[in-house]
Amino acid sequence: MIEFTIDGKKVKATEGEFILPVALREGFDIPTLCHHEALGSDGRCRICVVEVKRGSRKRIVTSCLYPVADGIEVSTNAPDVMLVRKSVLELLYARCPEAEVLGHLAKKYGVENVRYSKDHDKGKCILCNICIRACAEIVGVSALGFSGKGMSKKVTTPFDEPSDTCIACGACVVACPTGHIFMKDDKGVRTIWKKKFPLAQCPECSRFHAPVEQLQYISKVTNVPLETLMVCQDCR
Amino acid sequence: MIQSLDDLEKIKEDFAGRIKKYGKTVKICFGTGCVSSGSQAVYDGLVGALEKESLNKKVRVVKTGCHGFCEKGPIVVFNDDEIFYQSVGKKKIEEDIALLLDTIKNGKVADKLLYKSADKLKKFVSTKEIPFYAMQKKIVLDLNGAIDPEDIDEYIAHGGYSALQKALTAMTPDEVLDWVQKSGLRGRGGGGFSTGTKWKSCKDAHGGPKYIMANGDEGDPGAFMDRSLMEGNPGVILEGMIIGGYTIGSNQGYIYVRDEYPLAVKRLGIALEQAVKYGFLGKNIFNSGFDFDIKIVRGGGAFVCGESTALMSSLEGKSGEPRAKYVHTVEKGLWDKPSNLNNVETWACVPAIINRGWQWFASIGSEGSKGTKVFSLVGKVNNTGLIEVPMGTTLRQIIFDLGDGIQNNKEFKAVQTGGPSGGCIPKEYLDTAVDFDTLWELGSMMGSGGMIVMDDKNCMVDVARYFLKFLVEESCGKCVPCREGIRRMLEIVERICDGEGDEGDIAHLKELGRAVNIGSLCGLGQSASNPVLSTLRYFMDEYEAHIAHKKCPAGVCKPLINYTILDNCTGCTLCARECPSNCIIGDKKKPHTIDTKKCIKCGMCYEVCKFGAVNVV
């Protein structure tokens, strides 16, 4: 058992835990963007920062990755914390002016006006890595990755080509915190990551219910016959 | 197989026997700099001439590593630094070969090839007399330029691998650690972290296997100290690493070398192969029961790959993105195992500490920084090159004594230290004794040892812009403050340089600069604002001139300057003829004028005018 304080309040945690879940459990407000319940932390967005005082040394750390330790004093609202958080939100908002979630957060944390010219070529993507991790760690097909570095970094399929491994499951779409990823179902075809995927039509009710490739993948990993899966869940 | 001191002595004797038959030694620099200025042609020319004169059995011609004076290359040195020749074969190669031959045969010193001070008043014959060398103290670069880096026997003949023999046969790992700790050695890769403390944490860390690594990524623009060391004396790095492995309890080392350094890779490879052959690597080294191997890995090519966690991730075959270090890499580093990374120069200090004792090392340098530091001295200084000086040498000594002052007798303005993460130090601090802590206090840092000297024709806002631009391109893009923040700082600074800065920009830069420094994930972002913050700290008036008066005092930022012709114009017409935009008018022998509307501000007229009649305002 580890004991430390957050904004002066004594809290308990288990060894190996990070500050973020402890703080949220204790009712403190720490925003996050690149952290995901099922995927853990990645340290990219930096809005979850807190100030940690250890001995006489104070420093800004990301709460989502900083392991708790006995006796540390955590501040969730020190001036430097607010400076980083606000700066990051202003920067992100200028990058992705269309992303509603950023608009809300920016307002909440005191960004009054955005002093930078707005980008129009980044869509809503903040490069949080959640879609990539979801595709690799939850779905297991690793169809996505980053390409480039710095300002030209982006999420894409290998070589920007239609992916061979994507199964059009849409897990990335669900996981994305900003709604950047385009996915559309139309006339039995799903379009995602610049590729068209036929949707399976349920032999019972004629409904288009899931991409054929996704069903094939599920069949392969679960050994459930494809014919069974072709029938939609309602009719099964 | 070499297993004892006697075996080492035997190699030394054999080597002495091998070179005894030669009466003279000529060392030709084969560092990257001199190779590109033509040392191969000098070598071929000289070897050919010696053969013709049947002197090839009498004179030993050695290809060495960098002598540090690359600017003046190709460098040729006789015997033990007796005669130092520079720019050999740069003009009229046959003539220079004849001069070399004359020196060899008749001992005649060739005036043409000697080094002369910038004011041309003094010339120097031996290396030791040249202020550029006389003021240096070489520990790391001791054998650079003195030995053939592709011949392990010559390294051994100069004491190479004796420290390894001593450490493995006469000292326990704890003793070696104790010495390294007491020596006060601090990491040369930039951070200045205590090497002994790092080794101890890694040694004490639970679990294994443990790994040690040498950082030879050197991504700073213009830096070449690590390259020269790897090319000039690869053996000393290997020896340091093997001693480190023994101390820490690791059996596997990696050398991570920047991909653009093919010659370093080649020479390290040769040194490695020869060390394996002699049994300095492999099983049961010096019969001590200690096994160690080293692999050379070529870097991913990005500046950020020199950062410790990015380097490890790149070594693991993943993309070179840094990660949080809240759990230190000495506990969980390469493949999540305890790992110890040091810069190649740090490793190169280790054999000297073991050979000569920690007291000796600790007696050199300043209070908090021991030993020497290799710097690359470049910019508007007369002598540019690689230098190694004791920690605590002042900036003035480095720039004005060793560097022989500012080019063309211009005014010194600032020195930029620490590479892209460093800062600019103004003339008030010229007497600062350079070490890790003093530079840090001045808002700059040691970094890997870059030193760029600037004169009054350097605009400090433009300097900030240059480094920001480099960093924008090198940010890996993982975390927001660095990826988005640096680029926005650059936008603001560019605006200022274009004369479109406004009142709020300074405060905005300071605020954003702080957010980027404290909010970024890795050292790149955490120091990215230094070029801006340090120039703001010392050269605020220059920012203000740009913002409030729309002037660039140094005459660098194009949109803020105008070229005009003064009354002392003789009407020689040279500028009018050279102007690419044909905007200079005037009759022969009458003062000319510039049509500022058509002027593209290329500065050509300013460059060519022989009467100083073109003015920048």
Ligand SMILES: Cc1cc2nc3c(=O)[nH]c(=O)nc-3n(C[C@H](O)[C@H](O)[C@H](O)COP(=O)(O)O)c2cc1C
């Ligand atoms: C962006 C960045 C680039 C770096 N590049 C290098 C490098 O090229 N060589 C190096 O030795 N250290 C470099 N470092 C420092 C390393 O992270 C690390 O601190 C160093 O290699 C440790 O060795 P030392 O303790 O011997 O200095 C870099 C750090 C950062 C943040």
Ligand code: SF4
């Ligand atoms: S697409 Fe969405 S989930 Fe993927 S990196 Fe961008 S913002 Fe994150």
Ligand code: SF4
């Ligand atoms: S600070 Fe810059 S280089 Fe370092 S992780 Fe963040 S984006 Fe990458």
Ligand code: FES
């Ligand atoms: S949530 Fe912690 S860095 Fe993004």
Ligand code: FES
């Ligand atoms: S390469 Fe010859 S002196 Fe540096």
